[in-house]
Amino acid sequence: MEVAVISGKGGTGKSSVTAAFATAGDRLVVADCDVDAANLYLIFNPEHGTGQSYIGGHKAVVDHALCTVCGICESYCRFDAITEQEGKIMISETSCDGCLFCSRICPMNAIKMVRSDKSRMYSGSFRNGMMVYGRLAPGEENSGKLVSMVRDEAKKAAGETGMKIILMDGPPGIGCPVISTVTGVDRIVIVTEPTMSGLEDLKRVFEVTRKFGGEVGVIINKYDLNEAMADRIEGWCAALGSALLGRLPYDRRVTEAMIAGKSVTEMFPDAEISKLLKDIWNKLITNGKE
Amino acid sequence: MRIAVASGKGGTGKTFVATNLFNVLSRRGERVTLADCDAEAPDDMLFFSAEKVRETEVTHQVPVINKDACTWCGRCSRWCNYNAIFYLPNAKVIEVIENLCHGCGACSFACNSGAITEKPVVLGAVTTFSTDVGSRVVEARMKVNEMSPVRVIKAAIKESGDEGIVILDAPPGTSCPFIQTVDKADYVVLVTEPTPFGLSDLKQSVETLREMKKEPAVIINRADIGDGCVAEYLEKENIPLLAEIRYDPAVARIYSEGRLVTQEIPAMASLFEKLADHISEGYGTVGQNIRPTWKWR
Ligand code: SF4
Ligand code: SF4
Ligand code: SF4
Ligand code: SF4
Numbered sequence: 001m002e003v004a005v006i007s008g009k010g011g012t013g014k015s016s017v018t019a020a021f022a023t024a025g026d027r028l029v030v031a032d033c034d035v036d037a038a039n040l041y042l043i044f045n046p047e048h049g050t051g052q053s054y055i056g057g058h059k060a061v062v063d064h065a066l067c068t069v070c071g072i073c074e075s076y077c078r079f080d081a082i083t084e085q086e087g088k089i090m091i092s093e094t095s096c097d098g099c100l101f102c103s104r105i106c107p108m109n110a111i112k113m114v115r116s117d118k119s120r121m122y123s124g125s126f127r128n129g130m131m132v133y134g135r136l137a138p139g140e141e142n143s144g145k146l147v148s149m150v151r152d153e154a155k156k157a158a159g160e161t162g163m164k165i166i167l168m169d170g171p172p173g174i175g176c177p178v179i180s181t182v183t184g185v186d187r188i189v190i191v192t193e194p195t196m197s198g199l200e201d202l203k204r205v206f207e208v209t210r211k212f213g214g215e216v217g218v219i220i221n222k223y224d225l226n227e228a229m230a231d232r233i234e235g236w237c238a239a240l241g242s243a244l245l246g247r248l249p250y251d252r253r254v255t256e257a258m259i260a261g262k263s264v265t266e267m268f269p270d271a272e273i274s275k276l277l278k279d280i281w282n283k284l285i286t287n288g289k290e
Numbered sequence: 291m292r293i294a295v296a297s298g299k300g301g302t303g304k305t306f307v308a309t310n311l312f313n314v315l316s317r318r319g320e321r322v323t324l325a326d327c328d329a330e331a332p333d334d335m336l337f338f339s340a341e342k343v344r345e346t347e348v349t350h351q352v353p354v355i356n357k358d359a360c361t362w363c364g365r366c367s368r369w370c371n372y373n374a375i376f377y378l379p380n381a382k383v384i385e386v387i388e389n390l391c392h393g394c395g396a397c398s399f400a401c402n403s404g405a406i407t408e409k410p411v412v413l414g415a416v417t418t419f420s421t422d423v424g425s426r427v428v429e430a431r432m433k434v435n436e437m438s439p440v441r442v443i444k445a446a447i448k449e450s451g452d453e454g455i456v457i458l459d460a461p462p463g464t465s466c467p468f469i470q471t472v473d474k475a476d477y478v479v480l481v482t483e484p485t486p487f488g489l490s491d492l493k494q495s496v497e498t499l500r501e502m503k504k505e506p507a508v509i510i511n512r513a514d515i516g517d518g519c520v521a522e523y524l525e526k527e528n529i530p531l532l533a534e535i536r537y538d539p540a541v542a543r544i545y546s547e548g549r550l551v552t553q554e555i556p557a558m559a560s561l562f563e564k565l566a567d568h569i570s571e572g573y574g575t576v577g578q579n580i581r582p583t584w585k586w587r
Binding site for chain 2: 076
């Protein structure tokens with residue numbers, strides 16, 4: 001069974017919730033799909049079993065010795081990546097989308113495409129199972145392909161070890177990497193907070209999950225920051241037929257545990273928040289299909 | 291001048307800083323624009339009541355294939371670097387998978403049979419709002435179920451221009467959308483949390499910015515909830531710490547309701563006034579590691 005924990009925006013406590021789930025019960029496979037800001041390894045410190053490089057997108061590079069500055073490439077590039085500056089053709093690495101169009105039409109064959117291989121995927125064991133995570137190199141297009149690679153590796157690890165549950169920490173936002181994370185999973189947990197922006201972002205990410213993903217449940221984290229807003233979010237969940245999995249209080253011990261390299265359920269097993277998290281996790285993995 | 295307010299991970303208070311800084315600068319009568327470049331989760335406008343001035347759809351051109359004119363040569367599919375053309379000549383199937391298409395135009399150029407035309411597909415919108423004191427908010431909003439916010443972000447930055455002060459509320463992370471936004475900035479302020487997660491993301495942002503030859507300054511939000519790891523790192527790396535903002539439930543509550551702390555809490559207003567002073571006077575020297583003469587604790 002695959003469970004994905006996501007949030008419309010970052011910083012709602014998604015990774016801390018994932019860390020608690022990962023240490024709340026039986027051994028499992030944890031997949032950190034937030035490849036742009038992978039953090040869970042800081043808590044789980046996996047023993048690096050294997051590392052693999054991920055080959056990212058293409059970037060166009062001009063060979064000035066061959067270029068005649070005819071301007072054809074500039075007129076066809078639709079990403080405004082090519083400009084002529086002081087009689088030289090310049091390609092902006094940040095704007096180039098890697099479509100290969102310019103390199104195919106350059107009459108002088110002056111444009112080469114290079115690929116970055118700085119992104120990585122790691123997998124190894126941690127104290128409650130296996131962990132797989134990806135780290136996207138800065139500036140890469142966050143295309144979701146690395147996310148798919150992490151998911152495939154997690155499935156392989158689950159198959160090899162016989163562990164039944166794969167728990168994924170998803171990326172923020174609603175774009176391609178999120179879609180890659182939720183497509184085809186059994187359960188989706190959206191972690192939100194009781195703020196206006198939390199509600200707006202929840203609505204948007206909910207629309208995405210409805211199109212691509214499985215059964216959705218919502219956790220309102222730090223609900224006591226604004227209970228009226230938490231009620232509003234709860235009402236909204238009910239209206240859309242998505243389950244409210246629970247409300248979690250604001251508790252500084254979550255951060256304290258993180259600083260100690262632990263999850264809150266490990267470090268403060270008797271805290272109210274730990275009990276709530278364990279309950280939610282048990283409910284998630286037991287009831288319903290499978 | 292463009293200032294990007296960014297954070298390695300979301301939720302550290304980037305929107306909080308950007309909206310309140312904008313509010314303070316607006317109140318002073320500065321010529322200021324807030325560009326919400328977090329196109330996957332644009333929330334800045336929740337904090338202002340402003341009049342919509344203009345909305346422009348952001349589109350790209352997606353191919354339309356006329357099967358009757360197609361000679362089944364397969365060139366379009368070979369030229370597409372995103373696997374967006376599904377091509378099965380034996381079964382006479384050729385289809386554009388619009389979700390995968392980046393609108394690069396290579397396939398229509400590749401087709402020698404005139405079988406490909408193009409149509410615009412909407413990716414999102416850029417909306418400009420005008421506040422009652424004459425400042426502007428420009429919002430980039432990606433459509434739900436689209437794949438990449440980059441084109442919408444680029445369009446919003448273009449719309450914001452570079453007159454007066456432009457504050458760019460940057461998307462989280464250090465991948466393409468972030469780079470697109472900070473690339474255009476003269477000055478980058480990173481908002482972080484003093485926790486191991488915050489530090490790990492901060493390091494990644496700093497390294498990325500330094501590769502782009504940009505020296506950021508840092509604001510530590512919820513300064514009292516974590517440990518000293520971030521302050522130590524800043525010291526070691528010679529990165530200016532602009533401000534430390536303590537966790538305060540009253541602030542969190544005002545923010546949660548879509549209100550501005552600079553309108554309601556005097557201490558917060560004076561913090562952001564100082565930040566605004568620093569930005570409108572001192573930004574030119576950042577990069578030579580200026581230490582601000584004030585610090586909020
Ligand atoms: S098309 Fe080729 S030769 Fe012409 S300007 Fe571009 S790189 Fe130079
Ligand atoms: S590869 Fe595509 S996006 Fe990059 S410079 Fe060439 S035409 Fe432009
Ligand atoms: S426009 Fe570019 S990305 Fe889209 S189908 Fe054609 S070649 Fe592929
Ligand atoms: S390039 Fe034109 S003719 Fe060839 S397969 Fe594509 S649409 Fe058909």
